[in-house]
Amino acid sequence: MSSLLMAGLLFTPLAWAVLCLLLAFRAARLASVIGMLLQMALSLALWAWVAEQGGFFYHLGGWAPPLGIGLRVDGLAVTFVLLTALVGAACGLHAGLYLDPSRPWQRYFWPLFWMLWAGLNAVWLAGDLFNLYVGLELITLAAVGLVVLGGAAPALEAALRYLFAALIGSLAYLLGVALLYAEFGSLSLVGVGEGAGSASPAASFALLIMLFGLAVKAALFPGHTWLPPAHGIARAPVSALLSGLVVKAAFYVAARVWLELGPALEAAVVGVLLGVAGSAAVCWGSWQALRQPQLKLVVAWSSVAQIGYLFLLFPLSHGVPEAVSLQAQQGVTLQVISHALAKSAMFLAAGNLILSVRSKRVEALAGVSRYLPLSLFSFGLAGVSLMGMPPSGGFAAKWLLLQASLASGQWWWAAVLLVGGLLAAAYVFRIYRASFQEVEESDPFYHPPRSLEIIPLVLALLALGLGLVAEPVLSVLGLPFGGEVLSP
């Protein structure tokens, strides 16, 4: 049973990618809808399986790890798979309605979309370092393709900038993998973890380079310059996918590596460094988001800020008691999930708003609250989760991170969280302010089809409801790998 699930999760997206390559836009859309339903079903089934059976190892095709591809499924991975299914399906459905088939190159959206999905699943389930590298590369190439799809010169420029930054990042990561392999002779995360005890300085240097590479791919503060233009210019569903999931993949790898290797190698300095960079990201991202004239750039810069929170995990999970580290991990995971849901909802809603207001500027939103209540409402609900206001998932994450930072004695991260929340409120309310402006003359806006507005609303409600059901989600998340090995 599990082999069917694993195969389905990894290979069906690839199969669908090839299938969509052959079909025209509308047929590909139909096929994709079926594909998405299938993926959703598979992810749910895997989630249910893991929820009662616990995590397991899986050797693709029955070959043992050194040669064969060893996959690893635990609570964290399976939750992210389900998250990808949710956000991916939403963005896919939205893209189907949002993209205009008549424009050039749009038909290549679907193949790239499925490629991206396959890459994501590969990263979540990968058991060893090199698989992670391959997954990351697959994601990067698909993402760059999606960014530039049918775009003009600025899109190309953003895509090139993104491509170069991502390639440098992944090569740095590969260099790290090379050094680690040389050091420990094994690629699998678990193997590296056990061997970390007798590590030499070279291992911590390798860890440093890997984290640097992944930080650039995850657009952490110093290396964030490529993200705003890329996410700002891309089509709404694409930027939703990028901000929601792609950026999280690099962070997921960094977190996995850090949790396996970090404690063993005394890399406290690296942790604090990443924490400081994260805080700087929060402040700089929010400050920039406040000053952007264009709506999608505001949301893009907000992503830069929110990613800063994620990197607070590193200082909070190093050199602290186990319980605090667990709390920090839970907090960051909730932050990842709620940010993925909220940010994708926000990008989709922003897309709808721009579609109906026919202008990218924030000021053009005047009177939206009167004539386009639904899309503004979903934008608002997503904003609530970004600000970390109760009852949203963002609040639950902020609560756990506050607990962790105070319990671990590093109270300054708590200050960052609180100030970050206020800054997020600043740029979210800036949008509300613009939309509540009263407009005298009659309804000047184009009304998109109702279903286009429902999708972001569902995502936003999920982000909002996450806060209420945080406990069950966290309980599944905590499931360890478990010892037994399942093969087909």
Next chain:
Amino acid sequence: MSWAFSAAVLLPLLAASLVATGSTRFLLWRLLPWLPLPALLLATQVRDASVDIPWLMLGARWQLDTLRSPFLLAASLLWGGAGLYARAVLEGAERERWFLSSWCLALAGNLWLIVAGDAVGFYAGFALMTFAAWGLVVHADSPRALWAGKVYIAMAVLGELALLAGLLLASELAGGSVLLAEMATALGRSQQPGLALGLLLTGFGVKAGLPLLHFWLPLAHPVAPTPASAVLSGAMIKAGLLGWLVVLPLGLTSLPAWGTMVMALGLIALLGAALRGIWTREAKTVLAWSSISQMGLATLMLGAVLVEPALWWLVSGWFGLFVLHHGLAKGALFLSVGLSLPGAPVARGLALLVVALPALSVIGLPLTSGEAVKRWLKDSVSGDLAGAVPWQPWLPHLLSLSTLLTLLLLLRWWWLLRSGDGSTAVATLPWVAWLLLAALSLGLPLYAPILL
């Protein structure tokens, strides 16, 4: 029994609502003199009654006893007579609605505070009367009236705040009870009631016209319409006196210091006010100063009782007599100011003589209630019981001096009345009202012993 009390208070309150439309106002003018009727019946029929209503406000109590019934009697008679006069003079005048609503609310407040046995009810009636009386004072709506109103409301609000603080402190001493009787006993028992006493004295002093707290009185009376000033001087000022009698620990402990001070204030009022009143240019202002000086008498007696508690059982009846005497006489005097005197010299002279009759009672000529009051005061203050009363030898002489000054004062009033413009048409109804009050005042020595 409690319905009788409620009827007395609620009738004028509900009557105030009749102000709304023209036709109901016509009915209200007819009703005006009869509004205090239930209170009058209550005062005459009921001797000693106390009804507890636990759910009303903070535990209310209607109370009527030998101390309160003369006040109720005086008030209802005076409000009735003045009401009759008001109907004759003010019906159809402009700002009629304003006058009627203020009049009814003030009457309701006055009656409520007399029959209230609990501090909250008393304070409510007191506040209602004060704010409604303000409506009467500024009824003329002239700059002078507005200025008098401003002074009145400022002093009244300060007085009420002092009163609230005093009642709070007294209630605290009485262990949280809101009943006036228990407050009085608690004040008597407590070691340092100084602050509470001071506040209560000032609070009621503003209304009773103690020196330095009397400024609003000479300003308010001339501007108010005649029946209003009659009621203001006759019944409302007495509320301050009633407040002292009900709250202060009379007959319980000896408070020499406080007593002496109060007596001194009484004397200053008695003599100073009379002196000050002599060279005022308006008839009503003279009468206002006369009211202040007469209230000085009551303050004097109160001070004596504070110094010598044993006196209380002797003189508790005196205050009732005083209230009746001064209320009715002063009411008659005020009404006479507004009367239209006949033009012909002989008739005019005769009318002026008749009008002067109540003044004689105020001065205290023999066979009048004024003389009875003064003599009772003289006997009790210089009697053997009042051993500890200060300046005892001097008091009889001072009292006779006050009689002389009051004589001069009222002569001044009479002379101002005489030089008033003689109008031709003589309205009968005002004269009837005046006659009613004058007769009641002059007849007091006859029916007073029956009632008290």
Next chain:
Amino acid sequence: MSGAWLPLATLATSLLASLIIFALPEHRHSIRTTVNILAATLKLALVAAMTWGVFQGRFYGISYEMLPGVRFVLRADAVAMLFAGLSALLWLFTTLYAVGYLEGSPNRSRFFGFFSLCVASTLGIALAGNLFTFFLFYEMLTLSTYPLVVHRGTPKALRAGRQYIIYTLGGGAVLLLGVVLLYQLEGDLAFRETGHLMGSDPARYPALIGIFALLVAGLGVKAALVPLHGWLPTAMVAPAPVSALLHAVAVVKAGAFGIVRVVYDIYGIDFAASLGVLEPLAWVAAFTVIYGSLRALWQSDLKRRLAFSTVSQIAYIVLGISLFGPLGTVGGLVHLLHQGIMKVTLFFCAGNYAETLGVHRVDELDGAGPRMPLTSLAFTVAAFGMIGIPPLAGFVTKWMLGRGALAADMAWVIPVLLLSSLLNALYFLPIVYRLWFRPLRGDWPAERALGRLETHALLLWPPVFTAVLTVLVGVLAAAPFSPLAWADLVALRMYLP
């Protein structure tokens, strides 16, 4: 089982109502009004049933683990029903008033949606069983009130909204820090009748004092204690029903109610007294009482004057709380209700004058009495109630606070009460004078005939009814089911060990 569903049902009524109203298209006025009024009456019935249950001693509550180690708890105890009863009752009137007030104006679906969302969060605040759930609804209240404040969409309204958000979100962040620190230190955020910090060891006292300061500062923003009150007068630009509900009942009371919860159910009054935190709280409250009234004196705009009066009146509640002893508590709690009823009446009347005569400034009110007798009568009754003239509601509070101050031997509070009553008189009496005793100068700025009576029926009867309520609450203060009796019951349960 009835224990769990009643609180949930109360919350659900307004949540459901807000969802339905949001979904309703703008032109469906009749359906929206029926949904509104149905939800309001249903909620009132549920709250009344719960109050009766709590009076009998039955337990209503629900709790489930929302975050590891922290539970989402709803619990209906005596003080909760005090606040819930007030909100449910006044929300019914305010809804009726709002329907009349917003006749013919745009964005009503949005308005009534957020309106019922706001009351849902207020009831959530009332029924919260621990500080975490309280904070949850506290922040939801901020979010649901912002659209109401900026409802008109004018630049002025948006500026007021901006300031409102800066204050309330800042306060929320400070409160969150306090809650997290408390949870870190004590591990338990539940509200218990007599507080549960008594046992903590003395080493933690400085930390606990610091946390108390944070909590009160966070709650003080909504309770408009002096340095943090700036948002309230500027938020007066909102439509009248919003100012009535928000600044008389929901928002400001949430702050004061929060302080009640923190002082009594978290710290416990004796422990707070022993920590010595009550004295400074009393000073801040006393200063606010005087400052609010002083500022109200010079306000020429009617609603701004009422806003500053609210700032001063809410501080009465905080003052009552900080007077150690049952009497002070009763004074504070009963004012929670009385101020709500009186202030709602005043705001309704202010709204009537603005809507019917186009009058916003105090000096334009000349001669409004004869033109709108019932509204002006209601205003006069409420104004005299605020001044504290017996037998109206305000007097009962001042009497109880005075007695409480004497019992807690903080006698300096009495002059504060008196000075405040004097200031109240100084800024309310001139208005009453202009209403009744000044003749009309010229014609009204924007007179509109709204129906047979002096104004629209829905605008007229709510203030009249709340004015009658003010009198009844004052006159029947000692009756069994009056607010005062309920406050006594609450104080009794709080001071019993």
Next chain:
Amino acid sequence: MTSALLYVLAGALLCGGGLAGCLLVRHLLRRLLAFNLLGSGVFLLLVGLPAHRHGSDPVTHALVLTGIVVAVAATALALVLIRRYFHLTGRVSLPTGRQEDR
């Protein structure tokens, strides 16, 4: 001092040069070349280091193969983009100017 160490040193040199090229050069094609240099350096290290430590290891060979495939794919994509960019804007390097959203 096995011959593998020689490759490791060469790999390190290539990595240094490639990285410097990637960061400093403005011309897009030259940057792409620098990126390939960096890639080859990493692959040399990937094979050389284990070989230097404990003899030839088939796993690294497999890894390098995959690495090369990925690098080729990336370079192809970059070339297409650069050509399209040149076709559209006639520029061969990305505008550096003060990007307001730097």
